[in-house]
Amino acid sequence: MKPIIGAALLLGLAATANVTKAEAQQPTQASIEALLPDFEKQVAEGMKAFSVPGVAVGIVHDDKLIYTKGFGVRALGKPDPVTPETIFQVGSTTKAFLATTLAQAVDAGRLGWTDPVIDHVPDFQLADPWVTRDFRVLDLAAQRSGLTPYVNDALTMLGYDKQTLIRSLRVAPQLGMFRSDFRYLNIPHVVGGEIVAKANGAPSWFDSLKASLLSPLGMSATTATAEAITAAPNHAQGHRLADKPVAVPFHPSFPYALGPAGALNSNIPDMGRWLRLQLGRGQFEGKVLVSEDNLDVTWTPRVAMNERTSYAVGWVATATPPGRIIWHNGGTSGFGAHAGFLPDGKTGIVILTNLENGGMPDALAMWFYDRVLGNPAVDNVALAAAAAKTRREAAKTEAAGFVPGPLSPLAAAFAGSYASSVLGDATVALMEGKLGLTLEKTEAQLLLEPNRDDPYLFQARLAPVGAFVAPAEMSGGEPFVRLRFETDAAGKITQMRWLSPELPHAFPRSAQ
CATH class of the missing domain: 3.40.710.10 (DD-peptidase/beta-lactamase superfamily)
Incomplete structure (x- = not known):
């Protein structure tokens, strides 16, 4: 509330x-x-x-x-x-x-x-x-x-x-x-x-x-x-x-x-x-x-x-x-x-x-x-x-700070399995040229929108599918969370981190 x-x-x-x-x-x-x-x-x-x-x-x-x-x-x-x-x-x-x-x-x-x-x-x-x-x-x-x-x-x-x-x-x-x-x-x-x-x-x-x-x-x-x-x-x-x-x-x-x-x-x-x-x-x-x-x-x-x-x-x-x-x-x-x-x-x-x-x-x-x-x-x-x-x-000013852009060629590297100690497994996948995130425990789906200037930064919207039609309507289609794909020194994706202070969750990448 x-x-x-x-x-x-x-x-x-x-x-x-x-x-x-x-x-x-x-x-x-x-x-x-x-x-x-x-x-x-x-x-x-x-x-x-x-x-x-x-x-x-x-x-x-x-x-x-x-x-x-x-x-x-x-x-x-x-x-x-x-x-x-x-x-x-x-x-x-x-x-x-x-x-x-x-x-x-x-x-x-x-x-x-x-x-x-x-x-x-x-x-x-x-x-x-x-x-x-x-x-x-x-x-x-x-x-x-x-x-x-x-x-x-x-x-x-x-x-x-x-x-x-x-x-x-x-x-x-x-x-x-x-x-x-x-x-x-x-x-x-x-x-x-x-x-x-x-x-x-x-x-x-x-x-x-x-x-x-x-x-x-x-x-x-x-x-x-x-x-x-x-x-x-x-x-x-x-x-x-x-x-x-x-x-x-x-x-x-x-x-x-x-x-x-x-x-x-x-x-x-x-x-x-x-x-x-x-x-x-x-x-x-x-x-x-x-x-x-x-x-x-x-x-x-x-x-x-x-x-x-x-x-x-x-x-x-x-x-x-x-x-x-x-x-x-x-x-x-x-x-x-x-x-x-x-x-x-x-x-x-x-x-x-x-x-x-x-x-x-x-x-x-x-x-x-x-x-x-x-x-x-x-x-x-x-x-x-x-x-x-x-x-x-x-x-509005805060929302304007995120400028959407096209999906980077790097996006294919983001696809894979991730796991949070609290929220469970998550799957990131490319589908029809778009990146999506599925939370396996609840089957909620988030649509990932890329940032124009930072290919590792995204904002996610709750997809109105299955049991989440009403929650998506309740949110008014507004971005649900911002997230970043993080890398190690070699440039390999190591985890997906949610950046909103109200949702402080990290999803380390599962072994490939």
Whole structure:
């Protein structure tokens, strides 16, 4: 999941930078309702600025869902309107659900926050042996590993299974200081899900989640598979942004293969119940589902993201003079989401959209928080739209740095068998004047496009064949990875190395 953390932080800083005096304002239902006409104008402006087809919003106050509304359509070009009951992918807001299930397991005495991960998952291994030994259960959802951001997430699109995802962490470079530097990852949450399932004797993390949280909360519409959202009569279609929004298919690979990092599908009534549990400090309708002490562990800042914002455990914590904001956003290939609350103000908000997250959910949420808290008013939507434009231009510039060219006569020397210790065998072959790469374990095929100025450098696109038609559509045909064929002193090809930081894999050439 790639939530737009940076854009949200800019918005939060802009909203609070000029506050010099804390004047805590306890929100009331009446004061929140007074904001709604202007808030709905912001929704309309945001949908236009970001080309979002549909939005659903819910606001919780004082243990009640006091506002629900749908805007726009479930799928571009179709008349079905978004309603509060429409199901969306909620992306990385799922991480807070993992954190709460960890807290429940600690409550039950089945886990300890400081348990070494390898005591529960012996296959867990990082490049640094010391970090491996000292990595604790709490660290799994605290985003302070220091590893390469988003490392190996894209393996889900190539068909690799959960165990390969976990094993892939052993080749992730340690770019930052363990427990000192913020680095956003998804795969450690998969490990956390395995630990929760094992501790509770459940077949999967979702089965455990359903028993311990979803069913007690009455979140009957919340699911965790592509099949479930597709089967729901009232579900939104995801879209990615090209020149205009383009529909994105549902597929088990992403985000569902990442499980507790971002697999949930939900709607406003269900997510409203989730925020009520958080605002109730672990209680829901008179029942204690998680202790206040261990829930507080998940809200407590663990690693700084900037001077006002830190990552906690499955949540982001932002400090403003009038009060704290606990929140998280979510971004999948076709949806954007935000869920957050004011723990001292009995108020929360959920925003779900059916376009990949360009920053609109956070912009609307920050607009709401600022006005509820009495922070200085900022044009959050305009700021977020400008940030999104900058990111798109930067992506175009990066793509322009690779100039395609004709296939070199050297290409025949690249053909052959290669093997990765993590990803297995790979075959490079010439076919009809083009070079292709097949990953034998999953049968994913990559089309290799040569660089004009460097005959050993290629960029690879996922071929839309077999089980990979939908993943290829989800990627929009964009280059999947850059790779280089490396040689020894005699000029003989020795290995194929993937160059993208998020996919740090080397495939030594097999004996000929």
